[in-house]
Every structure is written in structure tokens, then in C-alpha cells.
Amino acid sequence: MLFSRANSLRDRFQRQAEDAYPSIFGTALRLTRDREEAEDLAQEAIVRAYEAFERFDGQNFKAWILRILTNLYINKYRRKKRTGLVVSLDDDENSYEPVGPAEYSPDRLVFDEMLGAEVEEALSQVPDVFKIAVILSDLQGLSYDEIALATDVPVGTVRSRIARGRAILRRELERFALQEGYIKQESEK
Secondary structure, three states: OHHHHHHHHHHHHHHHHHHHHHHHHHHHHHHHOOHHHHHHHHHHHHHHHHHHHHHOOOOOHHHHHHHHHHHHHHHHHHHHHHHOOOOOOOOOOOOOOOOOOHHHOHHHHHHHOOOOHHHHHHHHOOOHHHHHHHHHHHHOOOOHHHHHHHHOOOHHHHHHHHHHHHHHHHHHHHHHHHHHOOOOOHHHO
């Protein structure tokens, strides 16, 4: 009975993790802007989620695991900032790495929906707290409620963070457009 329950739990986790993996990896890649770090971060989030899956309330797996991912990213970023060292995530030989269908492979999703280098650069200028909200909303398509669950903040805070993040992103893109001559300053018109 106990063995059957464990297998059922593992199978449920595996199905849900495979479905969410493109979002997990895509979010990790946009947060870290480095493929290897994104792979490590996504892997660590999956391991942590698997370890805590018995406590998952069953409501919204994607938001729940993205919350784990964003918390790991924030903690890792803070640790790096404090120590100034590159922190590697521990390897676990017994960890499970879900693999989704080929049409949902992270490489394909990233390259099929790749943002221009200019947008990526502008996004890198957005402070993390706002960038996470913008990524989860505009790139991952999560609702305000899902983002609130994923970031553990009220919905009003989510709306504010998205608005502020978009404003910073818009300002950075306008700066680029001015530099490249795509738009002219008001005084030049």
C-alpha cells in the first residue's frame, strides 16, 4: 500500500513537472540569462518541488513550482551579492529531471519565441523584483492571482510590480530606439 501510494505520488509529480517544464526553464533562462545557470536553477527547483510535493495543496502546480524557482533565484542572487562568489547548485545523482515532448523542448521554445537582444538587454536593466513579475505575466502568461501565489505577495503588489517593471522596460527600449535613430527626440521633430 505504501509503495503504491509513493508510485502514484511520483507519477503525478512527473506528469505535472513535464507539463510545466517549458515554463520553468524559460523563466529560469530569462532570470539568469545564462543557459547553464538556468539548467541548474530549473533542476534545483524540480528537486525541491519533488521533496515538498506531499505538502502541495493541488491548486496550481505551475504557480507553485515557479514560486519555488523564483525563491531559489532570489536567494542565490542575494548569496552571490553578499559573498561575491559564484554559487553552484548541488548535483544530486538521484534527482529526477522531467523531459517533455519534443515540441515543448526548452531549446525549441526559446529559439521559436526568442526576444531580440535589445529587449533582453532592456529586461536585464529591470530590478529583479519587477522583472520576475513582468516575466511571469508577459512571457509565461500567468494571471495576477497565479503570480501572487508564485511570488507570495498580494495581487495589488503584483499589479504594481508589473506596471513599474513595464515602465522601466519601456524607458530602456525608448533609450535604445533613440540611440539607434528609430525615433527622434521631441525637439528634433
